Amino acid sequence: MKNLLSSISTVIIANGRFPTHPLPLSCIESATYIVCSDGAANEFIEKGGKPDAIVGDCDSISNENRDLYSDIIHPNSDQETNDLTKSVQFCIERGKKDIVIVGGTGKREDHTLGNISLLADYISDVNIIMVTNWGIFTPINSTTKFNSYKGEKVSIFSIDKVQLTTENLKYPLMNRALNNWWEGSLNESLSDSFKIHTTGRTIIYQAYK
């Protein structure tokens, strides 16, 4: 499996809790192109960051930043999509193929749930992961092998409730559909890799500890 973390180029800073964990912070530091979803720009700029673009319905950007950064603000008032999706679409339109999202969780939980589940909608267009203060979300829609370590906490969330089979996980799934969000959570890797067999939109979470 391609390791997105080793080749970060594009980072989207979503409008959740600003990262505090070293991993998402290092993603921002090593990025060559940084998109802020709407109000996320305020905190990033306050911390000394320089976004390449600010995308969203732009109702959360401070007046000061709206003036200072007017040349990189790309307003999008579409009511059918949220700011994160607008930011991803913006990146796709500019040919960005490997995207890491940070700051996607930790504030309003409806935004958290939306941002996580929307990952599964982007995979036909880009390689994308979400790196939070607690772990990494990777959306898949076909059989995928993950680098891991023995004891790593792994959770599986099924968007399309297709049958799943796992290899190298402590609580194996065998042609099983997950009918509840919690049903595939709190599993554990048995080795330096594990595999998920799926044919539908599925989101894998690997916690840092």
Next chain:
Amino acid sequence: MKNLLSSISTVIIANGRFPTHPLPLSCIESATYIVCSDGAANEFIEKGGKPDAIVGDCDSISNENRDLYSDIIHPNSDQETNDLTKSVQFCIERGKKDIVIVGGTGKREDHTLGNISLLADYISDVNIIMVTNWGIFTPINSTTKFNSYKGEKVSIFSIDKVQLTTENLKYPLMNRALNNWWEGSLNESLSDSFKIHTTGRTIIYQAYK
């Protein structure tokens, strides 16, 4: 609709981010019976709180608290349920009928997702809501009317993908099944109440702002 917040008796402090918002904090203050899920006890005690019971697999309680509070610790090592479910079951066994969960989100997102979705599994036994730093989750499985205000942000998450119909929401649903987590999110109340018609497990989120 019964207003759980006006008659709080039992509060479970889950092992997510400890509450900082005045509403969940006031739930703790007015509770007459407080259960801490495992490690949540450490922070609560440190802040001067006195739990009535500590429930879970008890691998996160400090050694000091384990000794000091040994008479109210109820270990439950069942691998099939998480600490929050163990805490809810503990309350049910003691006849508690109205339960407010706080601290259920804001740390590891797999725990957040599990804790939110598990609400829907408790409703056959108890009246239960989850009060976070950002909003209130209420699980339902039949037509329910909610107190609200014009402009309140409302999200609907469907565990059983049954057809839903709404009244008094800005983006109405009419006999529609939600196939993605985000699909019913970011709606808005049009008045001082709204209604959700459902026949399956559904979770309603009302954000504070």
